[in-house]
Amino acid sequence: MKKNMNKNYFEVLRPGINSTFQDNGRNNFYHIGIPFSGAMDNRNFILANTISNNEINNPVLEFAYQGPKLKYIGENISINVTGDVNFKIIRKNKNLEFSCYENIILENNDCLDILSTNRSVYGYLSIGGTFEVDYYLNSCSTNTKAKIGANSGEKLQKGQIIYLKNIKKILPKNKIEYLNSKIENIRIIKGPHFDYFSKDAIDSFLSDEFNVTKLSDRMGIRLKGPKISNIKNTNIKSEGLVKGVIQITADGDPIIMLSDHGTIGGYPKIGVVISADYDKLVQIPPGSKIKFKEINLKDAETIFKLYEMETQNLISNFK
Amino acid sequence: MIKNISNLGDAALYCDFGTEVNKEINRNVINYFNNLRDSNFLGITNITPSYNKLVISFDLKLTSFAKLKKQVENLELKKNNNSKNNLIKIPVCCAEEFAPDIKRLQKLLKINEAKIYETFFSKNYYCYMTGFIAGMPFLGDMDKSLFARRLETPRVKVPKNSIGITEQFCNIYTFESPGGWNIIGKTSVDIFDNKKNTEPNLINPGDTISFYPISKLEYEKKYE
Numbered sequence: 001m002k003k004n005m006n007k008n009y010f011e012v013l014r015p016g017i018n019s020t021f022q023d024n025g026r027n028n029f030y031h032i033g034i035p036f037s038g039a040m041d042n043r044n045f046i047l048a049n050t051i052s053n054n055e056i057n058n059p060v061l062e063f064a065y066q067g068p069k070l071k072y073i074g075e076n077i078s079i080n081v082t083g084d085v086n087f088k089i090i091r092k093n094k095n096l097e098f099s100c101y102e103n104i105i106l107e108n109n110d111c112l113d114i115l116s117t118n119r120s121v122y123g124y125l126s127i128g129g130t131f132e133v134d135y136y137l138n139s140c141s142t143n144t145k146a147k148i149g150a151n152s153g154e155k156l157q158k159g160q161i162i163y164l165k166n167i168k169k170i171l172p173k174n175k176i177e178y179l180n181s182k183i184e185n186i187r188i189i190k191g192p193h194f195d196y197f198s199k200d201a202i203d204s205f206l207s208d209e210f211n212v213t214k215l216s217d218r219m220g221i222r223l224k225g226p227k228i229s230n231i232k233n234t235n236i237k238s239e240g241l242v243k244g245v246i247q248i249t250a251d252g253d254p255i256i257m258l259s260d261h262g263t264i265g266g267y268p269k270i271g272v273v274i275s276a277d278y279d280k281l282v283q284i285p286p287g288s289k290i291k292f293k294e295i296n297l298k299d300a301e302t303i304f305k306l307y308e309m310e311t312q313n314l315i316s317n318f319k
Numbered sequence: 320m321i322k323n324i325s326n327l328g329d330a331a332l333y334c335d336f337g338t339e340v341n342k343e344i345n346r347n348v349i350n351y352f353n354n355l356r357d358s359n360f361l362g363i364t365n366i367t368p369s370y371n372k373l374v375i376s377f378d379l380k381l382t383s384f385a386k387l388k389k390q391v392e393n394l395e396l397k398k399n400n401n402s403k404n405n406l407i408k409i410p411v412c413c414a415e416e417f418a419p420d421i422k423r424l425q426k427l428l429k430i431n432e433a434k435i436y437e438t439f440f441s442k443n444y445y446c447y448m449t450g451f452i453a454g455m456p457f458l459g460d461m462d463k464s465l466f467a468r469r470l471e472t473p474r475v476k477v478p479k480n481s482i483g484i485t486e487q488f489c490n491i492y493t494f495e496s497p498g499g500w501n502i503i504g505k506t507s508v509d510i511f512d513n514k515k516n517t518e519p520n521l522i523n524p525g526d527t528i529s530f531y532p533i534s535k536l537e538y539e540k541k542y543e
Contacts, residue, residue, distance in 0.1 A: 030365035030376070031352065032520040033450035033493075033511075136516060146453035146494070148513050192325060192333050237340055238451070240367030240374030242331045263450035264369055272328030275379050297384060300329040304379050 008074025008129075010162040016068040016114065018217070021131060021150035024057045026139035030263045036243065037141035037149065037260055040122045040218060040282040043311055044082040047178065048126035050315050051080040051103060053171055059133050059140045059150065061125040061162075065285075067114025068125075068156055074164065078103045078171040079112070083123030083283075084180045087114040102175035103128070120180060120283040128168035143260055145219070176318050180283065184290045187277050188246065189300055193268035196232040197248070204228065205270060209289040210254065216286055218260040223290070227252030230268065238266040244273035244281070246292075258282060274300040276307035320347060324391060326384045327374060332391060334373040340459075340487070344371045345447050349404075349525040354397060360390050368524050369448045370457075404525040406443075409491070409506050411482055411530045412538035417505035420470070424484075424501055427467050436532065438462045439503065444489060446526045454493040454511025454520035458528055461487050473499030480506050482530070491522075507533065507541035 022045065025038020039045030039062055049058045061068070067087065081087055081100050089096045089104070090111040098104050100123075106112065117123045133140045133150035140150040147153030151160075194202070210225035234250040241247075245257045247267035256273065257265075259282075271292065273281055284290055295303075320336070327333040334351070336344050345368075352368040355375065362382030367374040377387055413421075413436055421432055428435065444458035461484060469485050474497065477483065481492045483500025492498060493511040510521045522528060 027364045028366070030367040030374075031449065031524060033453040033455055036365070136513075137519070143453075146511075146513060148453070153513065189326065189328050192327065192335075237338075237370045237372075238448070238457070239369040239372040240450075242327060242365075242374065242376045244328055262452060263367060264448065265451075269327070272331075274328065275330050297326055297329055301379070301383060304329060308380060 008072075008077065008164040008167055010070040010072055010164070012068055012156055012158055012160045012162065013071055013111070014069035015156040015158050016063045017066050018064040019068045019156035020062055020142040020144070021059050021133050022062045022141045023059050023139055025141050025259065026137050029137055030240065033263050034137065034146060034148070035143070035260055035263055037139070037143045037218075039124065040259055041083065041124075041279045043279050044122070044124050044180075046311060047101065047176055047314060048080060048082040048124040050318055051082070051101060051174065051176060052078065052126040052128045053168065054126065054128070054130070058126070059131045061131065061156075063114055063123055063125070064117070064121050066116055067123060069111065069113045070162075072106050072108065072110045072112065074108060075167060076108075076170055077106050077164070077167055078128035079106050080104060080126055081114065081123060082126070084118045084120045085114060085123040086116050086118055087112065089113070099175075101178055103171045103173050105170055119285060121285050122283060127164060128171050129164050130166045132163040132165050145260060174318060176314055178314060181280060184284060184288060185293055186281055186290055187274045187293050187295050187300070187303070188271035189274060189297055190294060191246065191269035191271045193232075193236065194270060196230055196268040197270060198229055198231045201228045201230075202270075205254075206292055206294055209291055212284050212286050212288045212290060214286045218258055220258050220261055221256040221281070221284070223254045223256070225254075228254065228270065233268070235266050236268055238264045241265045241269075242272070244275070244278055245269050246271045246273065256281065274303060276300070276303045321351070321373075321391075324388050329384065330379045331374055331376040332384065332387055334375065334391070336371045336373070338371065340370045340447070342445055345445070346525070348373050350396060351394070352524065354394060355391070358390075358394060360387060362387065367450065404523065404527070406527045406529065407522055409508060409528055409530050410533040410537070410541075411504040411506050412533050412535055413504040414535045414538070417481070418503045420501040421503055424467055424503070428465065430464060435465065435503070438465055439484075440530055440532060444528045444530075446522050446524055446528060448524050449520060449522060452494050452496050453513075454522070455490055456510065456522040456526075456528070457488055457490055459488045461489060467501050469499040470501065473497055477502060478505065480509070482506060493520075505538070507538045
């Protein structure tokens with residue numbers, strides 16, 4: 001790609017494992033097979049843009065496990081990283097350590113090396129300004145399966161240039177005090193096919209531990225544990241899914257649908273993860289164990305209100 | 320009509336229209352889908368029609384299950400709100416290399432190749448739903464003589480634009496993807512165009528599709 005010398009940009013020295021541009025995602029296209037997408041961990045996405053004093057739906061760079069290594073060329077710019085992330089800035093051959101949730105100044109020729117997420121999956125890079133990205137159906141969120149959104153629907157590639165625009169004046173060195181909780185108890189609501197499973201299977205589903213396998217990505221989390229035996233039918237007529245739905249495959253293994261999931265599916269739905277636990281769910285890395293706890297709709301709605309209040313408090317305390 | 324509305328988690332409605340798969344039930348689903356899209360009820364983020372269910376997801380910050388359920392129950396349906404639905408003609412090339420399962424089907428169905436295609440092309444198909452992967456239409460119903468089970472072992476990669484059949488349904492693979500349907504041809508038309516920023520998909524739920532055969536030469540011309 002030709003470099004435009006008048007512009008501020010990042011050069012991608014290492015793309016990372018699964019780095020994509022994301023925003024709030026796209027609504028109202030499930031009926032043509034296009035899922036929400038959007039940042040997986042919504043709270044950390046919101047905090048990233050809050051710290052950068054951006055519009056709440058500004059594009060961020062999401063990364064998983066190992067993040068990108070980026071060389072910065074341009075005028076001084078504020079950046080921040082959210083999540084539980086280990087990263088450094090290499091400035092004139094010196095390694096500088098910083099923490100997440102605070103504005104950091106990046107200078108010309110600095111190298112930002114996002115090494116890894118700690119016992120979690122996703123992290124976010126936001127800038128005091130805007131990544132120059134393409135929009136598709138009202139969102140820049142990259143969906144690599146449908147090949148749509150920013151970066152022509154692809155993950156970040158080695159050697160590519162990311163141009164920046166609307167660079168802001170350097171932001172005050174404010175910090176949000178936030179601790180990512182590592183709760184591995186996930187609360188669910190009964191799904192429409194709860195009665196497809198034997199009493200023993202349901203007891204086991206709600207009391208045993210399940211392993212998060214490596215076959216987990218932005219589309220879904222595959223679990224291994226005790227087999228959930230079906231007493232009715234292992235297939236249903238395909239029907240709509242939403243994120244958080246837990247389907248039980250014909251083999252008796254649970255799969256949880258995440259933000260890039262296929263829009264319809266033909267396995268029975270034993271439960272749905274409550275909205276308030278979704279951010280925590282997506283951050284559980286392969287190799288961890290999770291347990292499900294059933295609650296009712298009313299409690300789920302109350303817990304969501306508390307979750308929302310907590311997010312709003314973090315935002316207003318920062319401002 | 321809707322038999323029952325329950326919650327699918329805390330941020331979606333699960334509308335049940337029955338357990339059978341037929342056009343009459345699905346037309347009801349699509350009618351609700353079209354009416355809901357015109358309704359502007361606060362907070363709806365997605366509406367997914369399928370054979371006999373309608374899933375409506377919503378933003379829990381803006382509305383709730385109880386509120387939206389009441390609105391859907393009291394929705395005044397404009398009858399036959401299907402002005403959005405079209406008849407679409409899809410060209411199909413049945414050259415041997417595009418139809419890897421035609422030999423298997425001849426054996427399985429005990430009908431010769433010419434008759435399989437004659438039967439396939441003689442019918443119009445109704446789009447029950449689109450999805451799974453972006454833009455993929457689920458069409459039916461096939462003539463009973465062509466009901467065939469899926470491949471025992473699904474293919475890891477089915478080429479983009481392949482036409483597949485299984486049981487009472489046929490579909491079009493809008494992207495290269497894994498799949499277990501019997502592949503009998505390939506279309507030269509992109510059913511999902513990821514370059515188009517408005518209405519990227521050619522076929523919508525409720526549309527009618529007719530397939531017509533084209534030669535290899537005509538197929539290649541489209542790609543010149």
